[in-house]
Amino acid sequence: MSVLAVNNLTKRFGKFTALDGVNIEVNEGEIYGFIGPNGAGKSTTIRVLLGILKATQGNAKIFGQDAWSDAVEIHKHIAYVPGDVNLWPNLTGGEVIDLFVKLRGNNNKSRREELIQKYNLDPTKKCRTYSKGNRQKVALVAAFASDADLYILDEPTSGLDPLMEQIFQECVLDVKSKGKSVLLSSHVLSEVEKLCDRVGIIRQGKMIESGTLSELRHLTRVHMLVETKQTLTGLYELEGVHAIEEKDQAVSFQVDAEELDNVIKHVSAFGILKLESTPPTLEDLFMRHYEQKDESEVGGAS
Known part of the structure; x- marks a missing residue:
């Protein structure tokens, strides 16, 4: 069953087209890797999914509801982790985690404690004292302590050390084992390769390839x-x-x-x-795709 469906999604800012006919489908119990370089349109797509931006054309549906008009209802069932987390400076990490978990109507204290231990986070410190990596940990603990049905993760391991990345991967596979869905936007290709059932590659606002890794490997x-x-x-x-x-x-x-x-x-x-x-690795696929596109663009311009 489709949990997230994006059809012909277009977003323009004045004359600039940030997204051009994007299509994505994430099914129940699936981890979908959304990859592309910085500026390709990953975060813009996610902002449309979160109801922060309104699409110019096309539609985005989560749980069959419209991402823009039904955003409040949808947010009760999703957990989101951005790549650069901003927290309330005067609250402690623990207070922020509690706030987010309660917003989703879940109060699983043992899960919260287990995750704080796993991520080696001191929840008693004020958020203003946290490094980027620790702010990221607060957001990840808050997300995985929630009983969400869809996890939208936008460069979630940015600022984490390799050991913490391993913990993150375990958490993603754990929610998948419970039948939850994950949209993982990343440029860490090894992470996507380890975790994702299907992958979509976006370039300059257009989806240039999507499918399972085995389906895409014929291109490499x-x-x-x-x-x-x-x-x-x-x-x-x-x-x-x-x-x-x-x-x-x-x-x-x-x-x-x-x-x-x-x-x-x-x-x-x-x-x-x-x-x-x-x-071939996902990196081979990615680089070859970009080489081909660049060559065709150079050829087309001459």
């Missing part, structure tokens, strides 16, 4: 390392082979997934002694 290259009995030749002439490097007795290169069969047939004729292949 497999990394190969090959050692052969006879000297391997003819790689440069093959379709879909890139970044060839000779390493001692071995050759490393990248292969477009659709050309893998032909390349293996070619290589095997030289007598394979060793063959290692590494599946």
Whole structure:
């Protein structure tokens, strides 16, 4: 069942189009990774979802309700963590957590305490004394101590150290195991790869690709390392082979997934002694997408 549905979402600020026909769907019990560089439109999309900005065209629905006109009702069932948390300077971290948790009508003290311990947060300190990382921890504890149905997380680990990032990932997988949904906006690609069921890539306000990681991997290259009995030749002439490097007795290169069969047939004729292949990462996908787009734009401008 769809928890969040964004259809043809467009947002203009004067003549500037920040979002141009964005489509996103997040299902129940799913973690959706929303990725793109800074300025791509991730935070603008999230502000529309939170009812802070009104869409110019298209619509955004959460739990089947309109994100703009039903914002008050929707907020009872969502938890939000921004990438730069601003807190009331004279309240303690614990008071802020209690305030947010009570707003959502939940008062699970043991869960609150467990999370404060996990994130190694001192809740007795005033918020004005907190570092960026500690402000982030307050927001994460408040979010995960709430019994929300949808978690909207916008660069939530910004300012956290690697150990705390690990705790965050455990919390996300925990809410997923309870059938909750998560929209995770991030540029930490390893985090998205570990956690997300599906991914959408946004660039200059447009969705340029979306799907499961396995669906997207056909767009990327497999990394190969090959050692052969006879000297391997003819790689440069093959379709879909890139970044060839000779390493001692071995050759490393990248292969477009659709050309893998032909390349293996070619290589095997030289007598394979060793063959290692590494599946493409989300980072490969991301970078290749951006290289292609930049090339096409340069080509189109000439």
